[in-house]
Amino acid sequence: MSHQVLARKWRPARFEDLVGQPHVVRALSNALSGDRLHHAYLFSGTRGVGKTTLARILARCLNCETGVTPTPCGECRSCVEIAEGRHLDLIEVDAASRTRVDDTRELLDNVSYAPTTGRFKVYLIDEVHMLSEKSFNALLKTLEEPPDHVKFLLATTDPQKLPVTVLSRCLQFNLKPMPPAMIAEHLARVLAAEGVEAEPGALLRLGEAAEGSMRDALSLTDQAIAYGGERLSEADACDMLGLLPRTRLAGLLDAVFAGDGPGLLQGLAELDALGPDWSRLLDELAALVHQVAVRQVAGGEPEAGEEAEAWAHAVAGRVDPETVQLAYQILVHGVRDLPYAPDARMGVEMTLLRLLAFRPEPPPAAGETARPAPVKTDAARGPGSAPAAPRPQAPASANPAPPAAPARAPKTSPSAGPEPDPVADPAPAAAAPTAVREPGAEPPAAVEHAPAPAAAPLAPGAAFDWNRFALGLPAGTVRELAKHAELLQHDAERVVLALAQGTPCTDRAKTRLKEALEQALGHSLRLEIVDRSGPSDTTPAAQLAAASARRQAGAEASMREDPVVQALGQEFGAELGAVRIREDRAGDTVDGDAPLPARQQDAD
Known part of the structure; x- marks a missing residue:
């Protein structure tokens, strides 16, 4: 027959x-x-x-x-x-x-x-x-x-x-495409009736290669039986399909998560000898990382005989979720950018090296000093932000260098200067003297700034500048949470904040905000967050918005009082349109996008 x-x-x-x-x-x-x-x-x-x-x-x-x-x-x-x-x-x-x-x-x-x-x-x-x-x-x-x-x-x-x-x-x-697990289960029944031994990993790879088609899966199974000689192993199935075994790919990710750069490059060199499909390799790596992320959320024990699930279960317990999510994002973007790489292998190599280079910064442990945020000058800060604290001055030398010329003050309109920030300190920070290099002299060596000392502990009931603390946090979820919170109570044991109903507040953000408060205040405390029925005008975000509205109103008034604008209106019947304030790279605000000509003093 x-x-x-x-x-x-x-x-x-x-x-x-x-x-x-x-x-x-x-x-x-x-x-x-x-x-x-x-x-x-x-x-x-x-x-x-x-x-x-x-x-x-x-x-x-x-x-x-x-x-x-x-x-x-x-x-x-x-x-x-x-x-x-x-x-x-x-x-x-x-x-x-x-x-x-x-x-x-x-x-x-x-x-x-x-x-x-x-x-x-x-x-x-x-x-x-x-x-x-x-x-x-x-x-x-x-x-x-x-x-x-x-x-x-x-x-x-x-x-x-x-x-x-x-x-x-x-x-x-x-009719729906069938998932790989369902296809692998049906293939197992078919091969058991045919008397063909098969590894579960081989059936799963055939199911993935079929892309939802049962007919394609059965045709690939026929080909795999002919290739493997009445026995289907995962290695033979991967060789036939031009794929790489999951164990080899898991080794690459192990090197990435362990920070082993030489081991990663050696693993890539070994895979290069097999002539893999580099785009498919990144897809497979992303699928493994996705499996780790799902295992971190779902938990549970892996099934017996499933090496990939066992590996994902082990990695989920030793790698933090932030690193896993960042790795998945980098791998997905690497697939997208692979056509623009000079060489496919080079693009994959750079993607994996990017996994080594970029790591989420872990939160500071108990008793550890947090890494200080980068110091910014007042000119580099956005409108409405608090000015930087004055830097400690070096002792005066015998021949002090002449001070630099004062920087030109930013303006929001031709006739009116910027309005003071409502959350800034009343006393401006003193500018540090700038040394002048003589012609032909060697350039000064780079000076490494020492980290700013931690804030001294406050006595119970002492004033705590919540606005300065909130705006001094690094950009991110915690800073946004602090900006929209209102300080209700502060004592030696607890800090009570109020948030408008519906404001996002995750447990992780709350924990990190508590750690930042303990670092700033110098002692442990209990953070309590209560719901507020309506908006408040005392939060840092509300005060920043109010300051922006005042600057907008001042700019519009200045434009209307400008002699050139008034002359244009009298001579030609011109009307002043919308006045919008935009920010330049240094954080200064300048008039822009006005429909009528205006004097642009100090616009550059």
Whole structure:
């Protein structure tokens, strides 16, 4: 007896044998049981998910000699002939090869005749979207009102190409692609019946390569059996598919998470000898990182024999979630940027080196001094931010250097200077003297700034500048949380903040804000956050918004009082439009985007 491929040998003959389409099976079974049959059915979905198989099973259900039933006997003449493809009343048409309107008219000429041997005359039109526009027009009337003995079963991989007039005349069933785990489970049953030994990892890789198609998975399984010699191993399946074993990829990520740069480069050099698909390699690495992230949230023990799950379970316990999320983002962006790399291997190498270079900064441990934020000058700060604290001055030398010329003060309009920041200290910081280098002298050596000393502990009940503390935090979630919070109470044991209802406040942000407060105040405390019914005008964010509104109003008033603007209005009837303040790189505000000319003093 000649060999029959697995995709044909294991084609489902009953609804119970169909894999991955329970929503379609349930609807058709209920319709057949309740004798609520439609005259036209449309099955859509990607290749190999069971469209033609479902249509043939439905044809057997309609013409089984035991009656219209969702469970055909499979033994009567109609069931056997339909299974073998020689039933006279099942007319299968490949629309891809019969697209002309003459072919459609010839097909419909026999619609009015009664079935020869069966109960219904069934027209199964595969790839129906390939019909021409005139063929669809010829089919419309018959498709809407066919004789009682005619059923139309249409199958397509692209329902978007069908006219809406055809779609409205059919019951539509969208068949879903099958996940790799479901495909691997079905392959395990098939190979157990075939007497072929297979590793679970090999079946999972075949399921992933099938991309949701059961027919593709069975065809790849046939190829894998021929490649491996009656035994399917994960290594053989990966070699056949041009993939890399998960254990080799897990070794790369282990080197990344351990900070082992030489080990990472050595692993890449070994993989380069295998000639891998570099883009697919990054996809596989991202999939492994995703598995780690899911394991960190879901927990649980890995299944026995699953090496990838065991590895993900081990990594989830020793790598923090921030590092995992950052690694996933870098890998996904690396796939996107790979076409722009000079070489595919170089792009992958740079992506993995980027994983080594960028690491989230861990939160300071108890009793540890937090890393100070970068020192910014007043000119580099945004509008409304607190000025930097004065730097300690070096002792005066015998020949002090002449002071530098004072910097030009920023202006928000031609006639009015910037309004003072409501959250800034009343006394401006003193500017440090700037040394002048003589011509021909050597440039001064770079001076490493020592970290700023921690804030001295405050006595209970002492004033605590919440605005300065909130705006001095590094940019991020914690700073935004502090900016929108109102300080209600502060003593030696606790700090009570009020937040408007609906303000995002995660446990992690609350913990980090508490650590920052303890660092600033110099002692441990309890942080309490209560809900506030309405907005407050005393939060740092509210005061920044108020200061911005005042600057906007001052700029508009200055523009209206400008002599040039007034002269233009008197001479030409010009009107002042919207005045918007924009920020330059140094944080200064200048007038911009005004529809009328204005004097731009110190705009540069």
